Amino acid sequence: MITHDRRSRWSWLGVLLLLGCAEAGTPAPPVEAPDWPLGDPAEAGFDVEALDQLTQDILAGEYPNTHAVLVEYDGALVYENYFSGTDERWGEPLPPRALGPDSLHDLRSISKSVTSALLGIALADSFAAALARPVADYLPGLDVDASHRGITLHHVLTMTAGLEWNEMDVPYTDSTNDELRLYEASDPAAEVLDRPLVSPPGDAWYYSGGTTQVLATVISAMTGQTLDDFARDHLFAPLGITDFEWLGPGGWIPDNPAAMSGLRLTARDLAKIGSVYLHGGRWRGTQIVPAEWVARSSERHVPEIGDWSSGGLWGYGYQWWIGDWPAGQRVIAGVGNGNQRLFVVPSERLVVTVFAGQYNAFAPHSEAILDRVLSARRE
Numbered sequence: 242m243i244t245h246d247r248r249s250r251w252s253w254l255g256v257l258l259l260l261g262c263a264e265a266g267t268p269a270p271p272v273e274a275p276d277w278p279l280g281d282p283a284e285a286g287f288d289v290e291a292l293d294q295l296t297q298d299i300l301a302g303e304y305p306n307t308h309a310v311l312v313e314y315d316g317a318l319v320y321e322n323y324f325s326g327t328d329e330r331w332g333e334p335l336p337p338r339a340l341g342p343d344s345l346h347d348l349r350s351i352s353k354s355v356t357s358a359l360l361g362i363a364l365a366d367s368f369a370a371a372l373a374r375p376v377a378d379y380l381p382g383l384d385v386d387a388s389h390r391g392i393t394l395h396h397v398l399t400m401t402a403g404l405e406w407n408e409m410d411v412p413y414t415d416s417t418n419d420e421l422r423l424y425e426a427s428d429p430a431a432e433v434l435d436r437p438l439v440s441p442p443g444d445a446w447y448y449s450g451g452t453t454q455v456l457a458t459v460i461s462a463m464t465g466q467t468l469d470d471f472a473r474d475h476l477f478a479p480l481g482i483t484d485f486e487w488l489g490p491g492g493w494i495p496d497n498p499a500a501m502s503g504l505r506l507t508a509r510d511l512a513k514i515g516s517v518y519l520h521g522g523r524w525r526g527t528q529i530v531p532a533e534w535v536a537r538s539s540e541r542h543v544p545e546i547g548d549w550s551s552g553g554l555w556g557y558g559y560q561w562w563i564g565d566w567p568a569g570q571r572v573i574a575g576v577g578n579g580n581q582r583l584f585v586v587p588s589e590r591l592v593v594t595v596f597a598g599q600y601n602a603f604a605p606h607s608e609a610i611l612d613r614v615l616s617a618r619r620e
Contacts, residue, residue, distance in 0.1 A: 276481045276525075277509060280317030291617035292320050295610070299324060304606040306598040307580070308340040309508040312614055313516055313592040320614075323508075328598045329579075331488045331503055332413075345486055345505040346596045349577030352487075352504040353453045355476070355514060356468070357398065357560035360456055361534030362475050363463050368534060372398070376434070379459045383431050388438060394459070396442045397452045398559040399542045403440040404433065406449040409549070413578065413601060420450040420501060424490040429497075430458035446543045446557060450501030453560065457500035468497040479529050480517070482510045502578075508594050515583045515592035518573060539563065539573045539585075551605075568615065582607035589618060 283289050292312075299307045299322070306327060312320035325339040331347060340346070348355070364371050372395040377385040379394070389404075396402045407419045416422070426432040433451035457468045464471050469487040477485060486505040489498035498504075513524065518539070522530035541556035541563040549555065555574075556563045564572040566586075575583035580597035584607075593614050595607040 274509070276513070278317045280314055280319040282312075282314075282319040285314040285317070285319045286619045287314075287319060288617045288619055291613070295613045295617070296322055298613075299610075304580075304597070304610055307595065307606065307610070308346065308598060309344075309594070309596040310610060311508050311512050311592075311594040313512055313519070313594075315590040316516065316520070318509075318512075321509075326598045329600055330505070331499075332600075340508075340596065342509055343484075343507060345484065345507060347577070347579065347581065348504045348506060348511060348575070349502050349579055349581050349600075350450070351511065351575035351577040351581050351583055352500060352502050353450070353560040354575035354583065355472070355504055356453055356456055356460075356500040357538055358514065358517070358530050358534075359468065359472055359476060360398075360460055361530050361538065361559075363460050363471070364534070365531060366533075368531070368537075372537075376402075376455065376459065379462055380430060380434075380455075383428075383434060385434050389434060392434075392442045395542075397455055397459075399446070399557055400449050400452055401443050401446050401543060402449070402452055403438045403442045403444060404436040404449070404452070405439045406433075406436065406447055406451055408450060409448050423451055423454065424499075427492070428494045429454040446546045448546075448549065450499075453501040454497070454499070456560075457497045458495060461495045461497060467495060468500055476514075476529065477510075479527065480510070480513045480524055482506065482513065485510070508596055511583055512592055512594040515575075515585050515594060518585045519587060519590065519592050534559075539571075541565075566615070570615070572611070578603075580604070580607045582611070584611050586611075586615070589615065591615075 282292055307324055308326055309323050311318060323340040327337050328335045329347060373393055375390050376392050376394050376397050377390060392402045407417060411418045423429050423432060433455050460468055460471060487498035488503035517524050517529050518535055521532045522528055522535040538559035538561055540558055543557035545553060546555060546557050554564050562574040562576050564574060566572055570586050570588050573585040579600040580595060582595040584593040593611050595610055
């Protein structure tokens with residue numbers, strides 16, 4: 242676990258302002274964390290005054306209930322700030338709290354992107370052929386209708402399986418939302434794959450946490466481990482992540498956590514996963530996720546995702562949102578309810594991590610913060 246004395250100059254500044262005691266003295270100088278070198282934002286090409294103004298604007302409420310913002314440039318943290326606000330733990334309200342480097346926080350649907358990384362690790366170098374195979378091949382214990390044999394692993398990863406699912410049209414507070422209903426099932430993969438086809442596989446995109454849970458069952462079938470145990474051994478341990486929660490309803494077959502929404506990490510630890518994707522699957526020179534998997538995951542396999550495309554800004558990859566920014570940057574994003582974001586911007590050598598507590602509000606505050614960070618880059 243990262244201790245509180247390992248904050249950058251930027252995180253100390255945010256905490257002092259948050260507590261109303263900026264007059265207490267100059268923020269502590271940067272202290273290197275064992276796994277995160279700290280960089281100088283000016284030397285990295287940032288307008289320091291613009292970053293300071295971003296901090297002030299968050300404190301003033303311009304981006305309501307933002308909890309943390311971290312910026313990595315080319316392997317080093319150049320900005321790190323934590324704030325206070327109301328929060329939840331997988332839908333259960335928490336008392337108002339001041340966030341810090343040690344604070345676990347809901348990722349919500351960024352859990353999907355982490356699940357995709359785990360599938361890539363499990364498949365290793367065999368994934369090219371694996372993607373074209375029927376997903377039913379990985380789940381021999383399930384009685385899958387013959388009409389569903391055309392649903393491949395690629396279709397499940399890209400949410401183009403064509404299965405009936407009700408998650409985009411009703412809020413997550415509504416009991417008819419199919420993600421909520423899935424929590425009551427005993428075998429989530431069977432429940433999802435038993436749904437009728439409403440479009441041919443590959444023809445249409447529809448957001449479905451249920452298909453992500455199918456991926457978790459595939460990982461368990463391939464590895465003999467639950468999703469959280471496989472994550473601990475093959476992703477988190479190599480990244481030095483020792484403190485996490487991966488929540489779920491309990492009692493599923495297999496007894497996996499909620500792959501679509503249940504993971505909780507610290508901001509620094511989530512930023513590590515972004516750094517892995519920025520650096521072609523490597524962390525500090527060690528290959529963690531296959532490089533080709535990172536590349537395939539980052540492709541815009543679904544060019545347009547309807548009403549959720551933000552006017553064509555976003556498409557979809559392998560459980561990652563793939564955006565083409567107006568200024569020309571390709572943005573690979575993990576996106577979670579509440580304004581949780583993990584933005585990877587390869588052309589700028591940036592990872593921007595945002596935590597917030599705007600659950601079920603769906604305002605694009607985190608995208609606005611990314612714009613501020615990008616605009617703070619000097620030409």
